[in-house]
Amino acid sequence: MxxxxxxxxxxxxxxxxxxxxxxxxxxxxxxxxxxxxxxxxxxxxxxxxxxxxxxxxxxxxxxxxxxxxxxxxxxxxxxxxxxxxxxxxxxxxxxxxxxxxxxxxxxxxxxxxxxxLAPMLEPDPPAFPFLALLVSGGHTLLVEVADIGRYRVLGESLDDAAGEAFDKTAKLLGLPYPGGPQLEALAREGEPGPFRFPRPMTDRPGLDFSFSGLKTAVVNAVREADEDAPTRAAIARAFQDAVVDTFAIKVRRALEQTGVRHLVVAGGVGANQALRGRLRQVAEDQGAVMACPRLAFCTxxxxxxxxxxxxxxxxxxxxxxxxxxxxxxxxxxxxxxxxxx
Known part of the structure; x- marks a missing residue:
C-alpha cells in the first residue's frame, strides 16, 4: 500500500x-x-x-x-x-x-x-518500549511508549510549551521570527555565568513542566540589563541552559522510574543541538540509547x-x-x- x-x-x-x-x-x-x-x-x-x-x-x-x-x-x-x-x-x-x-x-x-513515530523513518529506528520527549511549539510531553497506540503520558507542560518559551524569549531579545533557531544561534555566542535562571519544577517530585516562571525571569533580566550584544547573547545562553537542564533532570528521572533503555527526542525544539547533546549524555549515563529523527523531520x-x-x-x-x-x-x-x- x-x-x-x-x-x-x-x-x-x-x-x-x-x-x-x-x-x-x-x-x-x-x-x-x-x-x-x-x-x-x-x-x-x-x-x-x-x-x-x-x-x-x-x-x-x-x-x-x-x-x-x-x-x-x-x-x-x-x-x-x-x-x-x-x-x-x-x-x-x-x-x-x-x-x-x-x-x-x-x-x-x-x-x-x-x-x-518520526524516528521510525530512520535506518536504525528505536525499539519498543521507549521514553519519548516531545517538544514542539505548542506541546511539551514526556510519554512512555510500550507500542504504537500504547502511550502513558508521564508529564506535560502546565502552561507554556518549551517552544513557546523559546519564541517569546527570542522576541524579547529582538530576534526575528521564527525565534527558536535564532535564539539557539545567539546562545552559542553567549558566555556562561552573568545570568542564571530558574530550573522550574525540578526541586519537587513529578515529571510535569512549567516555563511561565522562567519566561518572567527573562523578562525581568532584559528590563534591567544593558542592551549590548554580549548581554543579549549571555541572556540567550542562560535561558537555553535553564531549559536544557530542566529537560535533562526530568528525562533522567523518567528513565530511572520507567526502567526503559531507549529514549526518543522529537518535535521542533528537539532539533536544538545543545538539548540533543545533553540528553544523549543523560541517556548514556543511564545505560540507554537515544534516537532522533533527522533535522528535516523534527519540524x-x-x-x-x-x-x-x-x-x-x-x-x-x-x-x-x-x-x-x-x-x-x-x-x-x-x-x-x-x-x-
Whole structure:
C-alpha cells in the first residue's frame, strides 16, 4: 500500500508518500516562515489560505517524482489534530475529497503521535518500549511508549510549551521570527555565568513542566540589563541552559522510574543541538540509547503523517464518517490499532 500523507496543522504544508514495501519514497515541504515573519508569529487565516494553494501541487510533485499517478495511492492520512482549526480543515477536506474520488481509505492521525513515530523513518529506528520527549511549539510531553497506540503520558507542560518559551524569549531579545533557531544561534555566542535562571519544577517530585516562571525571569533580566550584544547573547545562553537542564533532570528521572533503555527526542525544539547533546549524555549515563529523527523531520512534515497513517491504515483503521478535526486532542485518547488480517 502507498499512503499519501498530508500535514497542515500549523504553518508548514507537508506532503509525502510512504510505501509498505519501499518505505518513504517522496516528500515535499513548503514553509510559511516568510509569510508570517512580518507579523512576528503565525496568522491562522493566512496559514489556512496558503495550505489551500500548496497541498495539491505538492502532492502532484511527489507523485511525478516517482512516476506515479493518483490511482497508485492506496490510502490517505492527514493531520486531524491537534493544531489550528482552519489549517487542519484544509488537510482534512482535501484528504476526504481525494479519498472519495479515488475510492481509497482515509484516516486522520494524531499530530503528536506522528512526531513520536518520526524516528521510525530512520535506518536504525528505536525499539519498543521507549521514553519519548516531545517538544514542539505548542506541546511539551514526556510519554512512555510500550507500542504504537500504547502511550502513558508521564508529564506535560502546565502552561507554556518549551517552544513557546523559546519564541517569546527570542522576541524579547529582538530576534526575528521564527525565534527558536535564532535564539539557539545567539546562545552559542553567549558566555556562561552573568545570568542564571530558574530550573522550574525540578526541586519537587513529578515529571510535569512549567516555563511561565522562567519566561518572567527573562523578562525581568532584559528590563534591567544593558542592551549590548554580549548581554543579549549571555541572556540567550542562560535561558537555553535553564531549559536544557530542566529537560535533562526530568528525562533522567523518567528513565530511572520507567526502567526503559531507549529514549526518543522529537518535535521542533528537539532539533536544538545543545538539548540533543545533553540528553544523549543523560541517556548514556543511564545505560540507554537515544534516537532522533533527522533535522528535516523534527519540524512538522508529511513524512511522519504518512508513516503514522500507514501503520494504522494497514491495521484496518478508517475515518468513521465526515470530516471531524480535533484542534485539541489528548494523546491518552488514542487506542492500540487492531492486528491486520
Amino acid at each position: 502507498i499512503v499519501l500523507g498530508i500535514e497542515t496543522s500549523c504553518d508548514e504544508t507537508g506532503i509525502a508518500l510512504y510505501s509498505g514495501d519501499r518505505g518513504l519514497i517522496a516528500h515535499r515541504l513548503h514553509s510559511q516562515v516568510a509569510t508570517h515573519a512580518t507579523y512576528g508569529g503565525v496568522v491562522p487565516e493566512l496559514a489556512s489560505r496558503d495550505h489551500v494553494r500548496r497541498v495539491l501541487p505538492l502532492a502532484q510533485d511527489c507523485l511525478a517524482e516517482e512516476g506515479l499517478d493518483a490511482g497508485d495511492i492506496g490510502g490517505i492520512a492527514y493531520a486531524r489534530g491537534p493544531g489550528l482549526a482552519g489549517a487542519l480543515l484544509v488537510g482534512a477536506s482535501v484528504a476526504e475529497g481525494l479519498g472519495w474520488a479515488l475510492d481509497c481509505p482515509v484516516l486522520g492521525v494524531h499530530h503528536m503521535e506522528a512526531h513520536l 512538522d512534515n508529511g513524512a511522519m503523517i504518512a508513516y503514522a497513517g500507514y501503520r494504522r491504515l494497514w491495521a484496518g483503521e478508517r475515518d468513521p464518517g465526515p470530516v471531524d478535526i480535533r484542534p485539541r486532542w489528548p494523546m491518552d485518547e488514542l487506542r492500540v490499532p487492531a492486528p491486520a488480517d
